[in-house]
Amino acid sequence: MAYNELRKDYLLNRWVVIATERSRRPTDFAKQKTEAAQGSICPLCVGNEHMTPPAVLLYLKQQNGEIKKGKDGDGTRPKNWLIRVIPNLYPAFIPPKETQNRSLRILEGENFGYAIGHHEVLVESPNHDEQPADASLPQLKHLINAYIDRLRELAAKPYVKYVSIFRNYGKEAGASLSHAHSQIITTPIIPRIVEEEMEASKNFYEQHKKCAFCDIIKKEAKGPRLILENTHFLVFAPYASTHPLEFWILPRKHDINMLNLTDAEVTAFAETLKITLKALKDVVNDPPYNYGFHLALDNAAKSYYHWHLEVYPKLAIWAGFEKNTGVYINTVKPETTAVELRKAITV
Amino acid sequence: MAYNELRKDYLLNRWVVIATERSRRPTDFAKQKTEAAQGSICPLCVGNEHMTPPAVLLYLKQQNGEIKKGKDGDGTRPKNWLIRVIPNLYPAFIPPKETQNRSLRILEGENFGYAIGHHEVLVESPNHDEQPADASLPQLKHLINAYIDRLRELAAKPYVKYVSIFRNYGKEAGASLSHAHSQIITTPIIPRIVEEEMEASKNFYEQHKKCAFCDIIKKEAKGPRLILENTHFLVFAPYASTHPLEFWILPRKHDINMLNLTDAEVTAFAETLKITLKALKDVVNDPPYNYGFHLALDNAAKSYYHWHLEVYPKLAIWAGFEKNTGVYINTVKPETTAVELRKAITV
Numbered sequence: 001m002a003y004n005e006l007r008k009d010y011l012l013n014r015w016v017v018i019a020t021e022r023s024r025r026p027t028d029f030a031k032q033k034t035e036a037a038q039g040s041i042c043p044l045c046v047g048n049e050h051m052t053p054p055a056v057l058l059y060l061k062q063q064n065g066e067i068k069k070g071k072d073g074d075g076t077r078p079k080n081w082l083i084r085v086i087p088n089l090y091p092a093f094i095p096p097k098e099t100q101n102r103s104l105r106i107l108e109g110e111n112f113g114y115a116i117g118h119h120e121v122l123v124e125s126p127n128h129d130e131q132p133a134d135a136s137l138p139q140l141k142h143l144i145n146a147y148i149d150r151l152r153e154l155a156a157k158p159y160v161k162y163v164s165i166f167r168n169y170g171k172e173a174g175a176s177l178s179h180a181h182s183q184i185i186t187t188p189i190i191p192r193i194v195e196e197e198m199e200a201s202k203n204f205y206e207q208h209k210k211c212a213f214c215d216i217i218k219k220e221a222k223g224p225r226l227i228l229e230n231t232h233f234l235v236f237a238p239y240a241s242t243h244p245l246e247f248w249i250l251p252r253k254h255d256i257n258m259l260n261l262t263d264a265e266v267t268a269f270a271e272t273l274k275i276t277l278k279a280l281k282d283v284v285n286d287p288p289y290n291y292g293f294h295l296a297l298d299n300a301a302k303s304y305y306h307w308h309l310e311v312y313p314k315l316a317i318w319a320g321f322e323k324n325t326g327v328y329i330n331t332v333k334p335e336t337t338a339v340e341l342r343k344a345i346t347v
Numbered sequence: 348m349a350y351n352e353l354r355k356d357y358l359l360n361r362w363v364v365i366a367t368e369r370s371r372r373p374t375d376f377a378k379q380k381t382e383a384a385q386g387s388i389c390p391l392c393v394g395n396e397h398m399t400p401p402a403v404l405l406y407l408k409q410q411n412g413e414i415k416k417g418k419d420g421d422g423t424r425p426k427n428w429l430i431r432v433i434p435n436l437y438p439a440f441i442p443p444k445e446t447q448n449r450s451l452r453i454l455e456g457e458n459f460g461y462a463i464g465h466h467e468v469l470v471e472s473p474n475h476d477e478q479p480a481d482a483s484l485p486q487l488k489h490l491i492n493a494y495i496d497r498l499r500e501l502a503a504k505p506y507v508k509y510v511s512i513f514r515n516y517g518k519e520a521g522a523s524l525s526h527a528h529s530q531i532i533t534t535p536i537i538p539r540i541v542e543e544e545m546e547a548s549k550n551f552y553e554q555h556k557k558c559a560f561c562d563i564i565k566k567e568a569k570g571p572r573l574i575l576e577n578t579h580f581l582v583f584a585p586y587a588s589t590h591p592l593e594f595w596i597l598p599r600k601h602d603i604n605m606l607n608l609t610d611a612e613v614t615a616f617a618e619t620l621k622i623t624l625k626a627l628k629d630v631v632n633d634p635p636y637n638y639g640f641h642l643a644l645d646n647a648a649k650s651y652y653h654w655h656l657e658v659y660p661k662l663a664i665w666a667g668f669e670k671n672t673g674v675y676i677n678t679v680k681p682e683t684t685a686v687e688l689r690k691a692i693t694v
Contacts, residue, residue, distance in 0.1 A: 007587035010563055011547035012540070016587045016675045020683075029591065029631045029662045092668075092676045111587065166667030174666025183667065191672030193359070200358035216357055240354035240363045240458065244376065284376045292671025312670055315376045319521025320513030320530065321439075323659055324639025325538030328363045329439045336367075 003094050006189070008111035013192050017115040019092040044084075044179035046126045049077035052086045056120065057149060059083035059142050067142070069149070082139065083146045084123040085184075093117030093185055096159060104159055106188040116159050117186035122146055124180040131169060131180050133277040140270035143182070147293070148258050148266075150184050155259075155297045160186040162194060162297065170288025173314040194294060198305060205304035213306030217250055224335045227342055228276060232268035235276050237334035237341070238310075244332035245284060245313040247276060247341065250306070257295035257307045273309075279344035280313060288314040350441050353536070355458035360539050364462040366439040391431075391526035393473045396424035399433045403467065404496060406430035406489050414489070416496070429486065430493045431470040432531075440464030440532055443506060451506050453535040463506050464533035469493055471527040478516060478527050480624040480633075487617035490529070494640070495605050495613075497531050502606075502644045507533040509541060509644065517635025520661040541641060545652060552651035560653030564597055571682045574689055575623060579615035582623050584681035584688070585657075591679035592631060592660040594623060594688065603652045604642035620656070626691035627660060635661040 005018040043051035054072035059082045062068050067082065093115045096104050107113040124143050125135060132140060147165050154163050167182040168175040175181075190198070204212035220226055220236040227247055228235040234250050249272055253265065261269065280287065295307040322328050352365040390398035401419035406429045409415050414429065440462045443451050454460040471490050472482060479487060494512050501510050514529040515522040522528075537545070551559035567573055567583040574594055575582040581597050596619055600612065608616065627634065642654040669675050 009587045010585070011544050011551070011559060013543070014587065014589065014673065014675070016589050016677050018680050019676050019678050020680055029634065162672070164668055164672050166671055168666040172664070174664035185668055187672070187674060189674075191674045193671065193673035196359050196673075204358070212358060238357070240356045240361065242361065242363050287376065290667035290670055292667045294671065310671060312667075317519070317521035318665070319515040320637035320639045321511055321532055323637055324513055324540065324641065324657060325509070325511050325534070326361070326540035326543075327534060327536075327538045328361070329366050330363050331366050333365050333367055 004092060004115035006106075006113040006115045010111075013195075015189060015192070017092045019090075019115070042128060042177070042179050044121070044123045044177060044181060045128055046079055046081075049079065049084070052121075053089065055081070055084050055086050057083070057085040057146060057153075059146060081123075082126065083142045085146060085150060086121050086123070088119040088121050088183070091119035093119045093187065106159060113188065116188050118154055118157075118160075118184065119186075120150065120184040121177075122150070122182040122184060124182060128179050131277075132167075132273055133281045135180075135274065137267075137270055137274065140274055141266055144258075144261075144266050144270050144273075147182070147184075148261065151257065151295075152259055154184065154186050155257075157186070159188050160297075161190050162187045163295070164191065164292060166290060166292035168288075168290050170314065173288035173290050175288075194296070197294060198296065198301060201304045201306070202301075211254055211304055211306050213250060213308065214254055217252060225338045227279075227338050228272065228345060230268055230272065232265050233272045235272060237337040239334060241330055241332075241334045241337065242328040243312040244315045244330055245280060245287070245337050245341070246330075246334070247280075247311050247337065249273065249276065249309040249311070251308070254306055256299070256301050256305045257297065258293070275345055276311070276341065279341045280311070282344045283340050284313065284315065290314065351439060351462035353453075353460040353462045357458075360542075362536060362539070364439045366437075366462070389475055389524070389526050391468070391470045391524060391528060392475055393426055393428075396426065396431070399468075400436065402428070402431050402433050404430070404432040404493060404500075406493060428470075429473065430489045432493060432497060433468050433470070435466040435468050435530070438466035440466045440534065453506060460535065463535050465501055465504075465507075465531065466533075467497065467531040468524075469497070469529040469531060471529060475526050478624075479514075479620055480628045482527075482621065484614075484617055484621065487621055488613055491605075491608075491613050491617050491620075494529070494531075495608065498604065498642075499606055501531065501533050502604075504533070506535050507644075508537050509534045510642070511538065511639060512642075513637065513639035515635075515637050517661065520635035520637050522635075541643070544641060545643065545648060548651045548653070549648075558601055558651055558653050560597060560655065561601055564599060572685045574626075574685050575619065575692060577615055577619065579612050580619045582619060584684040586681060588677055588679075588681045588684065589675040590659040591662045591677055592627060592634070592684050592688070593677075593681070594627075594658050594684065596620065596623065596656040596658070598654065601653055603646070603648050604644065604654045605640070622692060623658070623688065626688045627658070629691045630687050631660065631662065637661065 007016050058070045060068045060070055061080050061082050095118055096116050106116050125139055151163050154160055164185045201212040217234050225237045235247055237247050291311040293309050296305040354363050405417045407415045407417055408427050408429050442465055443463050453463050472486055498510050501507055511532045548559040564581050572584045582594055584594050638658040640656050643652040
């Protein structure tokens with residue numbers, strides 16, 4: 001499989017993967033319009049493991065109820081999995097051959113490189129419809145633990161500069177499969193939004209001698225945008241939300257990523273995620289959404305960066321104005337978002 | 348009407364208009380789902396002028412075939428218009444009262460201000476379906492001239508820092524009305540994408556003593572991404588296109604905006620726009636799209652900035668990865684886009 005190209009805009013700090021493996025010709029889009037998605041077989045359901053590449057991580061349910069971690073073998077595809085992580089069949093980022101790892105040059109110029117990395121699908125449950133808002137707490141803990149397991153393994157690779165863990169729910173939010181799943185993409189560059197967060201929080205730290213995110217927690221905990229707080233996490237509608245009903249989950253414990261979460265923190269995160277996504281589902285009639293982790297891999301960022309999760313309900317369309325200016329219009333006040341989600345939680 | 352708030356992210360250089368006039372409560376989204384758009388009366392069609400605010404610009408057809416420019420009066424709403432520009436009924440940006448113009452403070456802090464400005468709807472034709480790909484050339488020239496007239500008037504206002512002229516075509520691209528129309532929004536800040544283009548092209552100019560965009564024209568004119576060229580304009584698929592089938596129209600004449608276009612250049616631009624949008628329509632079965640002008644108002648940018656139009660077909664969804672990283676995945680090579688659009692033009 002050939003690498004995809006990584007290209008940078010003439011002027012903007014904006015990288016694009018030209019991922020021609022995922023689609024070929026412009027005329028394919030015309031066909032897509034007429035080919036309605038039929039009620040076909042789900043490749044992520046139990047029993048259809050042969051329809052996907054071999055799993056790189058399995059959580060297997062043992063007869064004693066315990067979980068054993070494993071992978072698919074050459075010929076074996078166990079069916080007793082609770083979590084199944086597989087390489088994306090149409091990856092945007094493609095791993096190097098083992099022999100190339102050392103000598104690999106990714107950026108070949110100022111605005112050209114190769115989209116080297118991993119692109120994985122994390123099947124969140126054997127049950128087709130077990131979305132986080134409705135999932136059992138033990139299953140959601142498996143999901144968070146699987147995120148962490150993959151993050152640990154992928155972050156250790158020399159060509160991985162960032163690990164993006166995200167979830168698309170609903171067709172309008174870009175989910176092409178309806179079976180509950182997340183995705184993981186590793187990039188050989190620090191993505192621009194993360195880079196900008198890093199730089200700004202570093203500047204804030206140098207100026208104020210404290211973490212910008214810890215400061216946000218302190219302020220939002222007392223304010224009108226607070227949605228939920230518990231021992232380990234704070235959920236709030238961010239001050240300048242770009243999406244209606246947007247909310248962020250921030251851990252109280254200052255850390256650059258999730259690798260050091262304790263079991264109690266994983267439990268709390270699973271609960272927090274479930275409660276807030278359920279509230280969103282109830283307030284807006286099960287809307288499509290995207291969520292993504294923001295994190296750092298480099299311990300140099302330890303003092304100033306602080307991982308978190310951003311949840312973007314898909315209730316509006318970024319159109320000509322947003323796409324050409326980078327200024328956003330949000331028709332719901334974050335303070336209203338907080339009121340409505342709080343109400344849905346306490347009921 | 349109260350001003351909308353302008354809020355900046357905790358860390359990112361990202362402004363959001365909290366436009367609560369446009370929608371009120373999160374639960375409204377739930378209702379929208381069930382209220383299917385009925386075949387109701389089009390407020391932009393001839394005869395329904397009373398359904399909109401009074402026009403701020405009209406191109407009126409005279410009996411001798413000439414065009415007279417005007418506005419709606421208090422009681423009068425002429426019906427013989429070819430172009431009709433009206434304030435948006437649900438504006439994101441709201442103009443100040445005349446008496447406030449001078450003493451106006453827009454930014455009240457580092458991350459707070461007021462969304463002061465104009466938000467207009469430009470009705471492109473009395474004919475409901477006269478989209479640019481199918482419009483008559485004289486009508487398209489009226490459209491371009493009306494863009495320029497509005498740009499001139501709005502740019503002169505002391506509180507206007509930028510004028511965004513854009514078009515959403517198709518429901519999936521954010522058009523809530525199907526009658527052929529564009530929109531104009533003025534912002535009291537320089538939008539971040541424009542600001543970044545400005546800074547980068549300024550740096551390029553200082554380093555190379557030439558305009559970055561003139562340089563792009565020179566390079567793309569000879570390359571595999573060229574779609575169309577004529578005396579006045581060049582159309583190409585940009586090297587790092589973020590959208591499948593994306594193309595840009597660049598004027599050969601170096602200028603910061605369209606205010607100094609000659610009549611011959613307006614004609615050429617109308618032709619270029621029509622031919623390329625028609626090709627897009629033919630290649631992908633009339634897809635939704637957004638386009639937007641990128642321009643500068645400040646003559647200080649004269650040496651290094653160069654206006655242009657960017658056209659983004661809406662054939663993919665920006666999902667969790669794109670929204671959380673700012674890295675884009677494009678499944679069509681710009682070189683393939685160019686081949687297909689060239690073919691559609693020559694046929």
